[in-house]
Amino acid sequence: MRSTTTRLRTGPPIWWTALLSVILLVLSACAGSGDTDETSDSTEAPTTTAATSSTDSTPPAEEAPEEPADTEIVIAKERLSNEALDPLMSTSGGKEYMRLVFDPLIGMNREGTESSKETGIARDWIVNEDGTQVTFMLREGITFSNGDEVTSADVAFTWERMNNPEALMPNAGFITESIASVETPDPYTVVVNLTGPVAFQFIQNVSIISSGTESLIVPKNYIEEVGVEAFGANPIGSGPYVLTSRQTGQEMVFDSRGEDHFAYGVPAFERVTLRIVPELTSRVSQLLTGEFDVIEIDRSALSQVEGDFVVKEAQMADTLFVGSASPTVSEGSPLANPSFREALSLAIDREGILEALLLGFGKTHGNLNALAVPGIEELPADAYDLAAAESALAESGVDTSTLNLTFHVWDYRGWNTAEIGQVIQQSWDSIGITTNLLHRDYSTVRGEWVARELPSDSIVLFVLPGSPFPSGSMAALIPCEGPLTIACDPALDAAAATATAATTEDAWYSALNEIERLSHDMRVHMTVVEAGPLVALAPNIADAYFPGQSYADINIPSLVFGS
């Protein structure tokens, strides 16, 4: 019989304990004090170091390490709308990383705010008298990364392939429909004969500042040799970088060609890594540890980075405005009453929203489009005045007890529209205007709007992306028959038609200002704030960065300009 004092041995076998001990030892060996980016265990990933300056791509001789140090910048975006590497297959966005590999026909300045003759393949262009022909003069000596020179044949080919029914770039249709014929009298001259006096619009659509990827020039010989699919998998262009590797949904790695590029000079970084990191906390954490140099950041996370990092906002930002979905507004509707609309506008605390909900990043004004749009005349916003709002409401004669207004809000690119919508709704409620706040996804609202199935008397809180040439959005929002129209007024229809028919830049921007003034005075749009997406940068590269347009999110090329 076993003694009751005998201790029962029930612990795990010794081999088990030994295995667990080994694992714990390995884990503790992996941990270590000091910077996590001092060394990398991966033989594939290069050492990550932030550049000292965009104008100084080589370290001073006295600080040079034993082995040559690679300079790399790691940029983290929340997402990419689509990750095509072939400009033809890019639906929207994409141009910021594609500009590392391809050059546009018409470039833009480093700041990302206007076209430039210094950074495009076309060094100049001439428009004939009636706007039916454009002649582009190309730079000589620009080469694709396979050594082929960029010629007029490549430009013509770039446009010709837009006829492909599988083309996904949004403005491909306009470009192909505008072109009657293309002549290439010599390797550095392209003559475009247009179907009508649309030279101004055509130039805007082949300019990188206004377009998506339509402006990017691709290699004719290479694509004809390897085929479209192979090109899409391994693109080559004339840009300062080549795509080295990519993992869909995770990252793209671009390595410098090491050449003196005509627009960028010798690029500031030998490697640009673009990471896709949807989770905000992960982006912020990796910025704090130095694993990332640039990240997209929401306002909610600013407190974690302030002081140690620099935050910049897009120069051509989004405008957030209140408007009515005009197909839902009948003649007797309160939304058709000018005094009622005045009451709505006066009751919006724009400055309060800017300070409290957008943490001061943004501006208030009365324009429909961003103030950075060239030639736009700034219009004043209504001052927040509840007493005046109540007076206007009384003057309107609207019986607030019978109101049945629906206030539609939807999420868009990091905007806290639900919060802002609630604040606006409460303001209106305080003067007796009750609304039914409906927070849904944009796809659903858009579908109902286009199909004219939104509820009667619908108000919308709309985010309009900043663009230097907002022809598409004006065509959608302003004409009575526009798919997302917020207006139905003969004067506005006439102004919109004038803009569409404009054959010169001056005429177009004059028409835009007319649209702005009419819409502002009639309170067709009631702008709340203008604000853009934010980018947080490591201090030593912040000066090199120019935020550019909101729609481009991160103006990556501005970072790579070298000496």
Place this chain on the structure above:
Amino acid sequence: MIRHFSIRVGQALLALLVVLLLVFLSSRATGSPLDLLLGPQATQADYARLERELGLDQPIHVQFGRYAVGLASGDMGKSLRTREPVASMIASTAPASIVLGTASLAVAALLAVPLGVFAASHRGQLVDRATTALSVFWMSMAPFWFGIVLIAVFAVRLRWFPAGGNAGIRSIVLPGLTLALFATGGLTRLIRTSMLEALGSEYVRLARSTGASERRVLWRHALRNALLPAVNYLGILFALVITVNAVVEAVFDWPGLGRMVYNAILSRDFPVVQGLVLLAATIAIGVNLLVDVVMLGIDPRTRRG
């Protein structure tokens, strides 16, 4: 036995079909991906063209039929965003998830087995109660919260490990630990329960009566039988961890299938979501089927089930 196996296979295929139909319909119920692809400045013509190109203009039953036919020949469709074949996207991304899943579940098993055995052998005592409490805590703990805490302490504050990404063995520690502890909780409870059942069985009493040491009784006799449900559970857990482990992979920026499905859901990339959910279901059902087959072979009692 063959008839039994055939029935099991038929049931598995039916389950897969139901999963396929459910995920096909539910992913489309979230809305159209076109707005996310095109942006607000696109025209109606752009929408129509893209809809045609992506095949989304077809009736839903036509879309499903085409997808099912393609699936039968191994074609999981193409990503709406990148136009890349879903199968190759999964193939290139799977290794990262397999590495993380395998490592974390291996650690979970190494922790859970001795804990479960210990708890069962000290039933009702302090160590049993402590183990149970710890298991419940680990099971209840939100992985995303725990992951963020680990990042804040060990990456940002102490700089012992990277905050995210996959750049070497150190990168796997924090996400692996998060997953391992979460899995350890449930596994420990399962092993403890199975052990208690095994310890009360006749063959264990027989082993004790023949003079076998308590250690031998626990580790040689009882644990062998107690591990069977744990193996089944680990198999299903493995399927989930490597395919739809979106939370941990998103928090740690781990480039695996979980993050892929997270991105796909956000951008309404239906084919990718469908492919990954189907993969997860296939693995889970496959593991169950395999265990059933093994059981059929080794335990005559199951053949009568």
